[in-house]
Amino acid sequence: MDLIEEIQNIVGKPESQTLEYKAVLPPSRNVAQIISSFANTEGGFLILGVTDDSKITGLSEDFHANSITHKALDLLTPQPKVNYQYVNYDDKKLYVIKVDKSDAVVSVEGKIYIRERDRTKLSDPVSVTFNVGGYGRITNINNDLEQSKKIATYSKIKFIEHYQSILKIVDDLRNILYPESPENPTKNQEGKILARILFSSVVDNFETYLSDLLYEIFLAKPQTLKSQQTVTIEEVLNCSDLQEFVKYWAKQKIGKLQKGSVKGFIEDTKQIRDLKILDNNEQYQVEKILQIRHLYAHRNGIVDEKFLQFFTNEYVIGSEHQMSIQEIFENLDYLVDVVNRIDLGASNKYKLSQGN
Incomplete structure (x- = not known):
C-alpha cells in the first residue's frame, strides 16, 4: 500500500x-x-x-x-x-x-x-525541585508556569522553560541574592551583579518569545509577511533558504522593542497589533521594564538622564538602581501574564500549533 x-x-x-x-x-x-x-x-x-x-x-x-x-x-x-x-x-x-x-x-x-x-x-524529563525552606514564591511561580504549558505555542513553552531555569538559579543562590530576605535588595557585590544579569535575562527572554512567535505566525500564515517594507538583496542572499529568511525577518521586527519602544514595535508589527492585547498603560509598563534592563545592561544600574524620562522624581542621577528578588519576580509575573494573553490571542487568530 x-x-x-x-x-x-x-x-x-x-x-x-x-x-x-x-x-x-x-x-x-x-x-x-x-x-x-x-x-x-x-x-x-x-x-x-x-x-x-x-x-x-x-x-x-x-x-x-x-x-x-x-x-x-x-x-x-x-x-x-x-x-x-x-x-x-x-x-x-x-x-x-x-x-x-x-x-x-x-x-x-x-x-x-x-x-x-x-x-x-x-523520555526522561528534567524534574525541577527547590530547596526545602526556601522562598515559597519560587514554587508557586513554577507551579503556575507548569499550568501555563498545557495551552501554549512552541514559543511559549520555550519561554516558560527559560523562566523555570531562572527560578532554579535564584533558589540555589539565595545566600548572595537575598541573604536577608527576598523583600530586600542584596548588599553583596556579586549578588548585585547577578541580580542585574538575571533581570536582564527575564526581559531578553520576553523579546525572544515575541521573535519566536512571529516566526510561528509567518510559517502558519505566510500572507502576513506581505508588507510595503523594503528588503535588500543582500539580506535575502545572506539567508540560505526561505525559512532562514523568515526567521531573520522575525528577529528584525524586534529591533524597535530592543531599543525600548514598545509602542513603535506594536505599530510596526501588524501581526501583534491586530491582536489588540495591550492597552496604552500596559505598553508603557512594559516599556519601563525594558528601560530598567537597558540601565542594567549598559550602565551597570547607575541612573542617568534617559532613565529619568521614564521614572520622573523617583531616582537621582548617579545613584544605583537595585531590585529585590521579590521585585524581580513581580516583573517576571507581569511579563508572563502579557505572554499568556498574547499567546492565546495569536493561537486563536492564526490557528497556531500547540506544543504537546
Whole structure:
C-alpha cells in the first residue's frame, strides 16, 4: 500500500500514539521532536493541514514543507526511515510524514522523545525541585508556569522553560541574592551583579518569545509577511533558504522593542497589533521594564538622564538602581501574564500549533 492509499484510510481518525495532526506548518525543531517520538515508539504519521479535531483545512503552499522536513531530519541522530510528500485529499493539499519505528534510539540535539498516547514528550524529563525552606514564591511561580504549558505555542513553552531555569538559579543562590530576605535588595557585590544579569535575562527572554512567535505566525500564515517594507538583496542572499529568511525577518521586527519602544514595535508589527492585547498603560509598563534592563545592561544600574524620562522624581542621577528578588519576580509575573494573553490571542487568530 502506497502512502496516498494509507492516508485515505487514516485521515479522520482521532490522534493517537501513531497519529499526529497539525493544522499549520510548525518550526523544523518541533517537527524533529515529533519524528523522534514516533521513531522511538511504534512509528507513526504526522499529517499537516488537519486540525486536532480532524477537520481538514489544507496546508498553505506559500512555504515548501519539504525544506522544513529536511531541516528537521538534519537535527536527528541517527536519521530514521521517513517518507514524506504532499497528498491531495478532498480537494485540499495535505503534507504527510510517515515515520518507521527505529531499531536505534533517535535523538534531537541530544534529547530523546517518545510517544505517550497522543502526546510527544521527553523520555526522561528534567524534574525541577527547590530547596526545602526556601522562598515559597519560587514554587508557586513554577507551579503556575507548569499550568501555563498545557495551552501554549512552541514559543511559549520555550519561554516558560527559560523562566523555570531562572527560578532554579535564584533558589540555589539565595545566600548572595537575598541573604536577608527576598523583600530586600542584596548588599553583596556579586549578588548585585547577578541580580542585574538575571533581570536582564527575564526581559531578553520576553523579546525572544515575541521573535519566536512571529516566526510561528509567518510559517502558519505566510500572507502576513506581505508588507510595503523594503528588503535588500543582500539580506535575502545572506539567508540560505526561505525559512532562514523568515526567521531573520522575525528577529528584525524586534529591533524597535530592543531599543525600548514598545509602542513603535506594536505599530510596526501588524501581526501583534491586530491582536489588540495591550492597552496604552500596559505598553508603557512594559516599556519601563525594558528601560530598567537597558540601565542594567549598559550602565551597570547607575541612573542617568534617559532613565529619568521614564521614572520622573523617583531616582537621582548617579545613584544605583537595585531590585529585590521579590521585585524581580513581580516583573517576571507581569511579563508572563502579557505572554499568556498574547499567546492565546495569536493561537486563536492564526490557528497556531500547540506544543504537546
